[in-house]
Amino acid sequence: MSPLLQGVITIVVGVFGCVGYFYAANLILDKVIFPPRGPQAGRNINRATAVRPWLFLFPAIFALSLYLVYPVIGSLWRSMHNRAGDEFIGLDNYGFLFGDPEFLQALLNNALWALVVPAAATFLGLLVAQLTDRLSWGNIAKSLIFMPMAISFVGASLIWKFVYAGDPDIGIINALRDVIGLDPMDPVQVPFWNNFFLMAILVWIQTGFAMVILSAALRGIPEETVEAAIIDGANPFQLFFKIKVPQIMGTIVVVWTTITILVLKVFDIVYTMTGGNFGTQILPSYMMSFMFRDDGRATAVAVVIMIVVLPVMIWNIRQAQKEMR
């Protein structure tokens, strides 16, 4: 009961605290510091207008700096210290990482994930978006394919543990193998290919996301271009690949990069399915093996993940700035 009560109190304190802060800060600014009257009324109004945005922004900027900006610097700094955190050891942690075969495998696997998952999810998403576009029951189909988005990675892993189970009376894959007379196998333990079986889980989750966005993009294509192509005698495949896809290329790229960023951060699936064994290690789950044990090495892995994400981040910022102009 106590944490529940604590939660209610926190909501009340948080909400009233926020509203109270904004209200009081505005009041003080207008009535006490820069009152819009007296000999300097005009100047005071201007000053208040200059200060007010920062009042509105302060809580957000404070929280963002504390919870996202400080950790970037803090992690970088911590990664150059030893396990206890009391001795500066330069790049030794990184040296250890690049000498560890497990890390190199994690790096390689992550590269595989980052290539395969966004490609597969975007492709399937586009396929479903196009197929359901003019279907009478398209919305229901889309809704059902979108549904895994709501399921946690842990829940999804468990769902797929059922699918992959080695017992042909539990796992549907082995049941099918049983029907055609093959011996049962454990897909999660097949060297190298098990990576792809784990990726399938994330593709299963992310296809819905790609589908929703791409389907909206397909709807946004001007009808005239499609009509013109049909009149010119384009077949459905030409219509799709030569007319529609080029027009939604921008959206495809956004979907692709969004999924790529996600892929680089997800650790739950590997953690739940294999714990990084059988050659399926990836960077985020590799990091968790040092968490609570060796903060120096854990942060070093985190910094590596950050460096991998960096190009996407820069590209994102560029895109956002272009949009604003």
Add this chain to the structure above:
Amino acid sequence: MENIAGKSSGLKWAVNISVALLVIAWLIPTVGLFVSSFRDRDQITASGWWNAPFSVELTYRTRANDGEPMQEGDLWVVEGNIFATSEVAEAFANGEASITAFGVTGREPTAYPAGTEGETRDGGTLTVNADGSYRYTTAETPDDRGLRIYFGAATPPDFTMDNYLTILTAQTTEEREEAYAEGQSFWEILSDENGVFRNFINTFTVTIPSTVIPILIAAFAAYALAWMDFPGRGLLIACIVGLLVVPLQLALVPLLNLHNQIGIGQSFVGIWLAHTGFGLPLAIYLLRNYMVGLPRDIIESAKVDGATDFQIFTKIILPLSFPALASFAIFQFLWTWNDLLVAKVFLPSDDASKVMTVRIADDLLGSRGGDWGILAAAAFVSIAVPVLVFFTMQRYLVRGLLAGSVK
């Protein structure tokens, strides 16, 4: 359009069928879990979930101890009904099963089809019929314990809420019955410290403040970034877009150390703050994108009428932004409910303070690894809430995705 060209009815059929196949493929894994969570534990291991509506052949063993041995000539005869023998009577209480085969050794528990005559180890004969009646004849005096009989019985599908009750209360069926007998109420059994129900409540405790608090902070910031003019605005927006993709992993170690230093440590307060911080970039980005699109006229006429920024925000912007607020709330709810990483790091590691995801991943998968019914039920308890939110609020979710497809 559809009938102009290039759309034959054959193609239409192909599209319909392929979409149907895709939907089925997408649903099968979840349906499997859902069905399994309601099945009896023995049935799960005996037949696949796709066979759930059909009866399952399970193997049992018992002793022929329900009938008195009688003498017929120089032979001893025992007659009775297998379903009434003490070892299996409880399992067949509803009396819908039928016997398919029987045997007298554990090695070959189904050596003889029902209705035929089998040979026992002491040289006697045993006949078991489909309805359970049996006849055992032997030359020697049968002992009191009765002859050991193995049999396979087709048991009808058995759907139960047992898995859910077991996982929620952390007590087996027998333990629950005992607790009832001792006068405990259902609610008392449910509040057992080790039960998953506790983790379910914990998940709510983590999720709701983590969803509500960032919204207000972000809304004010988004308004400032959308409608107030000040130097450095563009730079701030760029920063927020950049922060959208900062990997959470970077934040774990420094923030946990910070929390420990300022005395929060691993606690609910810590995780609320962490989720608030991590959710802010998306919140600000989504809300700003939406607010920028609001009609300029309304805001300017309010300004002309003498409204302050604070009034404009609370009286005009907030009500108009409801769709964006709702879509962020759904995102943040789904994300915090489904999160494993932040909960693993920022919450204490004892069973009583774990959230659902951590309990399943760290505890149940290890200790209940082979107990599929239990695992399925636990997973479904954790999936049910977000899926419900998803289906009821899908409209807002889609709108939010389209507004800010960067995270």
